[in-house]
Amino acid sequence: MTGVELLGVVMLLVMLGAIFIGLPISFTLLFLALSFGYVGMGERVFNLAYLQTIGLMKQDELVAVPMFILMGFVCDQAGLMERLFKAFRDLFAPLNGALYVVVILTATLFGIAAGTVGATVALLGIMAGPMMIRAGYDVRMSAGAIAAGGTLGILIPPSVMLVVMAPVLDISIIDLYAAAFGPGFLLSAMFIAYTLIRCYFNPKLGPPVPVEDRPDSVRIVLWECLVGLVPVTVLTILTLGAILAGITTAAEAAAVGALGAILLVIAYGRFTWRGLLDACYATLATTSMVLLLAVASNVFGAVFSWLGTATWMTKALLASPLPAWGTMSLLLTLIFLLGWPFEWPAIVFIFLPMLAPVAKGLGYDMVWFGCIVAVVLQTAFLSPPVAMSAYYLKQVVKEWNLRLIYRGMADFMVLQVACVALVLIFPAIAMWFPNWLQARRIAARTAQIEYVAPPQNAAATLDGSRVAIRNF
Template sequence: MSDPALGLTMLGLFLFFILLGFPIAFTLMAMGLFFGYLGMGDRIFDLLVQRTYAVMANDVLISVPLFVFMGYVIERASILDRLFRSLQMASGNIPGSLAVATLATCALFATATGIVGAVVTLMGLLAFPAMLKAGYDVRLAAGVTCAGGCLGILIPPSIMLILYGATAGVSVVQLYAAAFIPGVTLAVCYMLYVIILAMLKPQVAPPLPPEERNIPFWRVAWALVTSFVPLALLIASVLGAILFGLATPSEAAAMGSLGAVILAIVYRAFTWTKLKESVFLTARTSAMVCWLFVGSYVFSSVFGYLGGQSLVEEFVKSLPLNSFTFMILAQAIIFVLGWPLEWTEIIVIFVPIFLPLLDDFGVSPLFFGVMIALNLQTSFLSPPVAMATFYLKGVAPKHVRLEDIFAGVMPFIYIVVATMVVMYFVPELVTWLPEALYGGESAGDPSGTMEAPPSGGFTEEETMRE
């Protein structure tokens, strides 16, 4: 078997094993080591050690556990409950007010944590029963909860954007700036859809009783001041410090973690048990991310060494593609991969296959990354995997069927696709903020972006030097 055929066999076996349920990170390492040993002998073990050290010693990835810890502390401090209640009171007279409050809460909480499972589960316990009790259609309530919970993939500080930046060698700070407007736009589009649907079909989102809508202004203002304002100030200070170059993502994440602990103490929700749980969950998530990087680096290096990357590049270049059709092809492949795979596998395995082709088709890696972040919203919503729907099903009342949840998320998938189309034809929505703040992609990297290995892996000479 030739080396390129060996590389494609490795890719196919990897897909087969992860569909069987094997852990992703260790499947990547096992495939990389096995096929690397066949292709380069004992040198594969040196490569494994060096890649492991490079990931664990990288300063940029420090922001991952810090942002995760900040999210877990906020989650366990019952801040989300307070936030939802205050936004519910403030939006009482808006059509579909409970759904709008749910989406607004998810959007704001997404800036505090990029953990989709945590947001969907919490809103499934808090907002979903409230919507059902108010007479909302099950499908609409389910779609709002799942789609809102997935906004953390896109809205900064997104863990997914950190991983993409590390994989593609793109500034995380500029990615945050580029994703901010698309993230807010998508959240607003969700809210507009709910409001319009509630106006056209009030039976699917009945208005709240008068006693819940006609709340004195001072009560609404006090609820916002005590719940919305503190969290908003914390998030604004963290993101502002990053976007305006006052701190690196790691430094801002550290201050955000400290702020989250202080906020929990102020709300009298801080306990040593909750702190221990937050630290444990943070360690588990961070270990997964780091070993995922180690496995992906080994896998992609061996895949490139065997010639699999070159074979894919030659095939794509042989197709009659221009920039537009290449983007359609790439995003369509990522969309389809989102059905059986999670976003982590897509980012660390399949995105690097497209990265070397971006220059050939004149596509900006920054713009490409934001489009992927938009596209990956669907990976949590599209059956058969659709992890957000399973998170909700796990906490939903027994009478809520999985089929209803699937039906409920479909309109929001269409909204994501429509938003991607708008972003493609109006790229200034993506590029304006990073250009205004940093002078475009040619600007220096204020974040100290992680040095990634070449997307196609090591050449034979590079591997021999390693």
């Protein structure tokens, strides 16, 4: 290791220490990048910082970030989750474990529309928590279902995390979105199957919805399904369908989705100018945080790479005696541990650019790698000792203590780990959809190419024409 590479290692260690003691991440990264960069490369570091910032802000994919965030806040104001919850509750009321199914399905569909963990867990806790307590549901399973379902929003498209992860890994947003569908819906299905199986063998864990909370007629059930499920389905087709079909870019689809969410608020009769202004302010604050961190981490990563430390780390990991799957397991374990103290923007912007070259050097598909990283991060956000979902839930359901919430989350953690293992062992779970879309795109381009073969006697015809012209 050279002296310049050692300087990069020191910069990395100082960065970790500064973040762990509570210093602001974005400003810490910028200060360290400029300071250590000035020592290592002189005044050129300022030119590098300028070029990296301009290059990042020119990426079209980042335009989708504020639009998807606005879409989530507006959907929250529209009462979309309340509509979904009521529709599913009326539909599955007679089942044992009905409220577990309702919670997970609501979280899955609301995650498609909004993609926010904190809001999803809090709203589910407010709506489902008291009802589960009144119906005599098991506290551990109830808390676990709400917390686990709430984390699906960062994995299932149109997750903002996936939007910013795609340019970091230099892959298509369409392919990453398509890859995330398989693990996302697999997890949702595993959660539902787990709760239904346990309630089948032990009905006391989750009795049917009380009769007084059920609708009086089938017509009411159909109406609730119409007003609760159809709007989110249309909104999903307008956004995700347009992206995956290649009709629009992610930014264009996000803008359409935000407009659709505003129209949904108007249709539900809950539109106010004050509410729209609050959603815009919240979007501005969240987007500013994400993009400032993106700029800071981009400059930090550029200096880190220029010092040669990133290349040295990649070569060291690739030269390890571990097999490829062993090195990949090591990378995923590191990402899982980083998910405890750090939020996903810090991991995606700071650490993922350092680890991605190792995965690429091992020969792994970067779309698959991005998908498995998203699943691992979701698992980390659900696992103790940090697990912010537990604290969100505790704030809105005072009757449940943190110990029981953590125990309930641990049950679903087993399913999360099983999903990670399945995606590792069977990559097709993530890759079948992007591969299918890619095959369709290739077929469509091939069909547009019109090949006209020349006639077999073209040369003879040309020669004959020349003779005729001379004779003439």
